[in-house]
Amino acid sequence: MTSVNDKNVLVAQVATASPLSDAARARLVEKLTTQAGQPVELEERVTPAVIGGIRVQLGDRLYDATVLARLRAVRSALVNAGEV
Amino acid sequence: MAEVTLDATALDQLLVGAVDAWKPDAAVETVGTVIQVGDGIARVAGLDGAMQGELLEFSAQDGRVVAGLALNLEEGEIGAVLTGDVDAVKENDLVRSTGRLVDVPVGEGLLGRVVNPLGEPLDGKGPISYDGRRPVEFRAPGVIERKGVHQPMQTGLLAVDSMIPIGRGQRELIIGDRQIGKTAIAIDTIINQRDTDVICVYVAIGQKASTVAGIVETLESYGAMEKTIVVSAAASDSAPLQYIAPMAGCAMGEYFIYNGADGKPANESNPGRHVLCVYDDLSKQAVAYRQMSLTLRRPPGREAYPGDVFYLHSRLLERAVKLSDANGGGSLTALPIIETQAGDISAYIPTNVISITDGQIFLQSDLFFQGIRPAINPGISVSRVGGNAQIKAMKQVAGSLRLDLAQYREMEAFAQFGSDLDDATKQILNRGARVVELLKQPRYVPMPVENQVLSIFAVNKGFADPIDPSKVAAFRDGLIDYVSTNHADLLAAIRDEGKISDETDAALTEAIAAYAQAFVA
Numbered sequence: 001m002t003s004v005n006d007k008n009v010l011v012a013q014v015a016t017a018s019p020l021s022d023a024a025r026a027r028l029v030e031k032l033t034t035q036a037g038q039p040v041e042l043e044e045r046v047t048p049a050v051i052g053g054i055r056v057q058l059g060d061r062l063y064d065a066t067v068l069a070r071l072r073a074v075r076s077a078l079v080n081a082g083e084v
Numbered sequence: 085m086a087e088v089t090l091d092a093t094a095l096d097q098l099l100v101g102a103v104d105a106w107k108p109d110a111a112v113e114t115v116g117t118v119i120q121v122g123d124g125i126a127r128v129a130g131l132d133g134a135m136q137g138e139l140l141e142f143s144a145q146d147g148r149v150v151a152g153l154a155l156n157l158e159e160g161e162i163g164a165v166l167t168g169d170v171d172a173v174k175e176n177d178l179v180r181s182t183g184r185l186v187d188v189p190v191g192e193g194l195l196g197r198v199v200n201p202l203g204e205p206l207d208g209k210g211p212i213s214y215d216g217r218r219p220v221e222f223r224a225p226g227v228i229e230r231k232g233v234h235q236p237m238q239t240g241l242l243a244v245d246s247m248i249p250i251g252r253g254q255r256e257l258i259i260g261d262r263q264i265g266k267t268a269i270a271i272d273t274i275i276n277q278r279d280t281d282v283i284c285v286y287v288a289i290g291q292k293a294s295t296v297a298g299i300v301e302t303l304e305s306y307g308a309m310e311k312t313i314v315v316s317a318a319a320s321d322s323a324p325l326q327y328i329a330p331m332a333g334c335a336m337g338e339y340f341i342y343n344g345a346d347g348k349p350a351n352e353s354n355p356g357r358h359v360l361c362v363y364d365d366l367s368k369q370a371v372a373y374r375q376m377s378l379t380l381r382r383p384p385g386r387e388a389y390p391g392d393v394f395y396l397h398s399r400l401l402e403r404a405v406k407l408s409d410a411n412g413g414g415s416l417t418a419l420p421i422i423e424t425q426a427g428d429i430s431a432y433i434p435t436n437v438i439s440i441t442d443g444q445i446f447l448q449s450d451l452f453f454q455g456i457r458p459a460i461n462p463g464i465s466v467s468r469v470g471g472n473a474q475i476k477a478m479k480q481v482a483g484s485l486r487l488d489l490a491q492y493r494e495m496e497a498f499a500q501f502g503s504d505l506d507d508a509t510k511q512i513l514n515r516g517a518r519v520v521e522l523l524k525q526p527r528y529v530p531m532p533v534e535n536q537v538l539s540i541f542a543v544n545k546g547f548a549d550p551i552d553p554s555k556v557a558a559f560r561d562g563l564i565d566y567v568s569t570n571h572a573d574l575l576a577a578i579r580d581e582g583k584i585s586d587e588t589d590a591a592l593t594e595a596i597a598a599y600a601q602a603f604v605a
Contacts, residue, residue, distance in 0.1 A: 059130070060114055062113045070108055
């Protein structure tokens with residue numbers, strides 16, 4: 001998957017359970033642009049499987065705050081409890 | 085978690101408590117993407133900070149996590165080998181770095197267990213409690229941290245302990261064709277350590293699972309399993325697992341030599357333990373490494389092995405060590421096994437490992453089929469540590485054994501002339517034939533060193549000369565029984581003093597003479 005399109009703008013992949021509101025979208029674009037130092041465009045994908053929360057990937061940096069990821073993390077913490 | 089009875093409400097509370105205690109960490113992760121996968125190899129884009137040999141986690145679509153090793157760090161991508169279920173990983177899957185090099189769990193809890201190279205139990209005896217993790221790749225100790233090898237590692241095999249003695253901290257290669265008794269020597273050595281302070285690690289690489297099960301059963305029935313760890317990367321396991329198996333086994337053993345009995349680092353006042361590591365066999369590890377390297381597109385060298393196959397074995401075997409007293413005085417003895425094809429010891433991998441180890445035990449098919457088992461050829465077998473690893477008593481009696489056998493082999497061709505030979509040659513032939521019979525030993529009957537000394541002493545003094553060669557083994561066994569019952573103090577004297585004093589010599593001669601007279605073939 002490419003993170004740069006023809007106009008030399010970075011593209012971030014966003015996955016949410018339900019579509020982003022306009023306000024949320026604007027805030028996200030602003031935060032990402034500030035951090036990347038370059039204009040950022042969003043490529044949104046509605047993914048019911050993540051149940052809730054948001055997952056943003058920009059280049060090789062991933063921020064995963066979806067409910068699905070947390071459920072998996074809790075499961076592995078419980079299953080591997082006491083493991084060194 | 086603390087012990088809890090199987091009560092629904094208690095369990096419920098525990099789970100709720102554990103979930104509440106868990107804190108999500110909202111860090112930004114560095115991830116890569118799989119751009120190509122196949123043949124057990126995945127090529128990953130991104131992950132700029134990956135380390136050589138780092139453990140990577142591949143997140144498959146269905147939530148499964150497959151582990152992989154980053155081995156090729158190239159300009160635009162990383163070549164990683166997958167250690168787990170290779171079919172689960174698809175193109176575009178996310179790859180996370182764990183930030184750590186491959187490591188294995190270690191600890192006292194591993195003793196008596198059968199595990200895979202990642203430390204997971206395979207024997208169905210429940211979870212293992214570990215005492216920490218150690219990296220699979222570990223820099224071998226330098227010169228100053230070591231001490232010379234001076235303590236014997238008794239194998240219990242008469243042929244080995246007399247002529248090719250192994251010391252604690254030595255690397256002794258066991259080399260021969262298939263089905264010749266290489267594993268048998270290693271297993272007998274492990275069984276002989278059951279009453280000593282030596283911890284054994286048996287690493288099975290690329291073997292049939294049924295064979296490993298048989299070995300575990302044998303060790304259990306002879307009471308040797310309690311102090312043994314069996315690490316198994318069976319033939320059906322992926323090549324990366326077979327590749328790291330010996331190094332994982334070595335890491336599990338290293339925990340015991342670098343830490344005292346209390347689990348704290350070993351030093352002068354907190355001695356480290358002694359470990360024996362058997363790698364069965366390194367030929368299969370080299371083949372697995374070759375498979376990984378060729379699928380990673382690394383250039384093939386001689387016999388299609390990668391260029392660093394020597395380094396693969398040398399860095400593993402350098403980790404065998406006798407530590408100095410300041411470092412706790414622990415030791416790790418390595419018994420690598422190499423399988424040759426048609427007795428060709430000048431092939432690539434055998435010559436590599438021969439040049440690395442401190443000696444080798446050669447097993448030959450023709451000796452095996454002549455009935456000489458263990459089928460050791462003492463002429464070309466050598467131990468570069470030699471006498472330093474023997475107690476004085478053994479040195480006293482075994483000195484001429486090798487020479488006797490060498491002379492016998494030379495003269496063997498003349499044996500057919502029978503009575504036409506001069507007396508000196510006849511004596512060489514007579515004695516040699518009886519020494520060969522003396523060194524034959526059945527499996528799973530390791531001999532304590534004092535019994536070995538007694539047997540060789542008897543033959544050296546000529547007590548076996550009048551006996552028919554085929555009865556020599558029975559003579560030896562009967563002699564050991566007789567002396568253990570009637571003159572146990574003599575055996576104790578040999579064991580405790582470590583040498584045969586003049587009184588012991590005279591008393592033994594008398595006792596053996598009495599036995600020999602009564603011995604009826």
